[in-house]
Amino acid sequence: MSIELHDLIVIGLSLVLSFLVCFAMTPLVRSFAVRVGAVDVPKDGRRMHDHPIPRQGGLAIFLGFLVAVVLLADLDRPVQGILLGSVIIVTVGAIDDIVPLPALLKFVIQIAAAGVAVAFGVRIEMIANPIFWSDQPVIYFGAWSIPITIFWIVGITNSINLIDGLDGLACGVSAISSLSILVIALVMRQVNIAVILAAVLGACLGFIPYNYNPAKIFMGDTGALLLGYVLSTVSVIGLFKFYTIVTFAVPVLALALPIFDTCFAIIRRLLKGQNPMSPDRGHFHHRLIDMGLSQKQSVAVLYAISAVLGLSAVLIATNGALRALIVVFAFCLAIIIGIALLRNHDVHAYQRQEAMRAETQDGKDPPESQEENQDREP
Numbered sequence: 001m002s003i004e005l006h007d008l009i010v011i012g013l014s015l016v017l018s019f020l021v022c023f024a025m026t027p028l029v030r031s032f033a034v035r036v037g038a039v040d041v042p043k044d045g046r047r048m049h050d051h052p053i054p055r056q057g058g059l060a061i062f063l064g065f066l067v068a069v070v071l072l073a074d075l076d077r078p079v080q081g082i083l084l085g086s087v088i089i090v091t092v093g094a095i096d097d098i099v100p101l102p103a104l105l106k107f108v109i110q111i112a113a114a115g116v117a118v119a120f121g122v123r124i125e126m127i128a129n130p131i132f133w134s135d136q137p138v139i140y141f142g143a144w145s146i147p148i149t150i151f152w153i154v155g156i157t158n159s160i161n162l163i164d165g166l167d168g169l170a171c172g173v174s175a176i177s178s179l180s181i182l183v184i185a186l187v188m189r190q191v192n193i194a195v196i197l198a199a200v201l202g203a204c205l206g207f208i209p210y211n212y213n214p215a216k217i218f219m220g221d222t223g224a225l226l227l228g229y230v231l232s233t234v235s236v237i238g239l240f241k242f243y244t245i246v247t248f249a250v251p252v253l254a255l256a257l258p259i260f261d262t263c264f265a266i267i268r269r270l271l272k273g274q275n276p277m278s279p280d281r282g283h284f285h286h287r288l289i290d291m292g293l294s295q296k297q298s299v300a301v302l303y304a305i306s307a308v309l310g311l312s313a314v315l316i317a318t319n320g321a322l323r324a325l326i327v328v329f330a331f332c333l334a335i336i337i338g339i340a341l342l343r344n345h346d347v348h349a350y351q352r353q354e355a356m357r358a359e360t361q362d363g364k365d366p367p368e369s370q371e372e373n374q375d376r377e378p
Helices: 005-036 058-072 077-098 103-119 142-162 169-187 191-211 220-240 245-254 256-271 284-290 295-317 321-362 367-376
Strands: 126-128 138-140
Touching: 005 058, 005 191, 058 077, 058 191, 058 220, 077 103, 077 191, 077 220, 103 142, 103 220, 142 169, 142 220, 142 256, 169 191, 169 220, 169 245, 169 295, 191 220, 220 245, 245 256, 245 295, 256 295, 284 295
Parallel strands: none
Antiparallel strands: 126 138
16 A cells, blocks of 8 residues: 555645744744743853853744644544643743753653653554574563653653754754654655654754754753654654564664764763763764864764664665665765765865954064065055
8 A cells, every 4th residue: 555645745734834833933932932031051161152042942843843743643542642741841841941950850750751652552562583593573572661662762852852962953863863764654654653753854944944053042951852752752653563673773773863872971971980961071062073073064964974874774664666766865965965064164164264364464464474465565
């Protein structure tokens, strides 16, 4: 059974509607954030901005996502649980963006929100047996499906929040991940999952113009926690419901960048004897900045890595002519990204040269330079 034209139109409408709502609401949310005091003031070395910037932009993302899903998706019981849990996540995130909440309290509320989704049928009930020589092809979790699913949801929710350190990074990575899972959902003919993911993708695309460097507004915990929660829960009902070895690898690859960054951060902090939840300046994006890359260059590199990992997930889930088409598309995309990075590098190099020239002219020129300048004058 192939996806009908009507289904593709609904998926497209979900993307466009969420985009328009989020894009239109973000300026209003920005004004609201300033009014209620949800402003990020740089106060430590982890911050990459040098002036106060409103946050709570996740409210606009949530509105775009919610409108599209409520109007266009099939609100079955698992989807109802995801929406209810999203309301809980957005509420705690919005409060935290105004008045910082204790980490333990936020963690408990995240577990509660994950529990709501689990209660409505969002569960990882089985996976393919990684021991390929075993006679048992599938491992059923039974009662363990509840804590395993909660661990997955809470883990991904926080991993998206942890990579939200550069302008446009978390939103862009979430958009790439949602696009990857969306393509897989289309391949697997899961129309309702595709509609929900299109709503996530559209909301992210509607927010990025305001969030890309230099950012006019941050998504804050409101947006980062929401995107992590939605992607984690949708991946459960859209991917983990299928028990082949293919789908076991797919959700991990689609969300690999935030997963790896979070795992490395926890290991790094434990090895240093620190609290694994304590913030530091050792994330992937911090390391790229310390290597001398600009914010835009660092974000572009991480976008590319996320896209490659997402593409790998798609390739695993597809075969035949579609796989060949994806490879060709990926090759063209890699060329475009490479050209963009080189152009961005040339622009920054030119700007640095101009800045150095301006500093030289503002200061006292060496005698030789002064003579050369005099010779050029009419």
